[in-house]
Amino acid sequence: MTSHPAQETYDDGTRLHGEYKVPGGKLVVVDLEVAGGKFTNVSVSGDFFLEPDEALLDINAALTGLDAATGAPDLAAAITARLPKDAVLFGFSAEAVAVAVRRALSRATGWADHQWDVIPPSVLPTRVNVALDEVLTEEVGAGRRNPTLRFWDWEEPSVVIGSFQSVRNEVDPEGVARHGVTVVRRISGGGAMFMEAGNCITYSLYLPQTLVDGISFADSYAFLDSWVMAALEKLGISAFYVPLNDIATDQGKIGGAAQKRLANGGMLHHVTMSYDIDADKMVEVLRIGKEKLSDKGTRSAKKRVDPLRRQTGLSRAAIITAMQDVFAERYGATVSELTAEELEEAGKRVGSKFGTDEWLNRVP
Structure with missing residues (x-):
């Protein structure tokens, strides 16, 4: 069987990579590291559209410092809370970023x-x-x-x-x-x-x-x-x-x-x-x-x-x-x-x- 069990610990400094293709939407990619059980060096990317440009930095900042055990709903809530009120996410969502994060941690799987x-x-x-x-x-x-x-x-x-x-x-x-x-x-x-x-x-x-x-x-x-x-x-x-x-x-x-x-x-x-x-x-x-x-x-x-x-x-x-x-x-x-x-x-x-x-x- 090829199901991936959830990881409970992560080696500090190891670069983790997760991807999620939104059904009918765009690809969301997350690269990050875990140090002391917290997210660091977070980089969100993809072929989505986002306005204003600076909102991408807000998404990265919202995830940085969060506990690696944070569940998907709380990840999405943290991103939404950090985004400016006029931010427009087209082809993806805060929830999509959360899925990509969970996949990077091997707590979520892809097809x-x-x-x-x-x-x-x-x-x-x-x-x-x-x-x-x-x-x-x-x-x-x-x-x-x-x-x-x-x-x-x-x-x-x-x-x-x-x-x-x-x-x-x-x-x-x-x-x-x-x-x-x-x-x-x-x-x-x-x-x-x-x-x-x-x-x-x-x-x-x-x-x-x-x-x-x-x-x-x-x-x-x-x-x-x-x-x-x-x-x-x-x-x-x-x-x-x-x-x-x-x-x-x-x-x-x-x-x-x-x-x-x-x-x-x-x-x-x-x-x-x-x-x-x-x-x-x-x-x-x-x-x-x-x-x-x-x-x-x-x-x-x-x-x-x-x-x-x-x-x-x-x-x-x-x-x-x-x-x-x-x-x-x-x-x-x-x-x-x-x-x-x-x-x-x-x-x-x-x-x-x-x-x-x-x-x-x-x-x-």
Whole structure:
């Protein structure tokens, strides 16, 4: 495994170097030394824009003398407090500088600090897919598995509800029974997903929380999906994030993300994007009000929600392959597979948790 543990001590006079590329913005570089546990000889640079010029000296001065154990929020606060009121930071922020500092100290990591694995789609029961999200996040947090991107596949029609959603409020029992739908609760928050074989693209990222150290909860969504935006752009789709967790184009929403952070340092980030959804069936299975329906770009006269199929003209498999290729090119990821032990553990958790009425109805 290639995760970098946090350093607790630093040799005086050793020059430390950290970089952070702001999603959709500029590169921030920090070079500094640590003497007696304090920052010294701090130099912030990058291809960003900053007015007035002298504000760069203020940023350096704000960091100089701070304790090397200072957390990212306090680093950003110190920089903001030192900057003149008329300072303009374009393409970066005080928070971005804080991330670069943390990376210089090896308390935060970048994509290139890890060996990434990619698990291509394999058909599994939806309950097993949900259980694997918990199992693999724990494995990455414990250092027993490389950070991993996994694409889901399934056959049975399913609804996957968020960890905090009410079954009663989200799911229509008559529609579920009529269409033979499996209802499952996942460990992350967010909204319900209606999933039939081939109707959407779902993937999960399992990563150490050091990758998002210093990045705000809100900003971490776009940061972790920057490779997806590049893949969609390659396919002719200009997509963007709508805070907090929606992925959209100028024609409307195409997907949404959710996250869960575990106590052992592992983190789950997963996304579902619409490929070709039967909207009539969806509204029979889910209790979707007019407000939420309009947000999904659906109207009663429309039979399908098909942004990825319509906007690319490509098969679902071709889009997934393009996504895998971009991820592998960007981060040097290699193809992997689920181990027998991971599948066995997921099966056990289906029996003890994800397949139980107690878990499903924990929020009635």
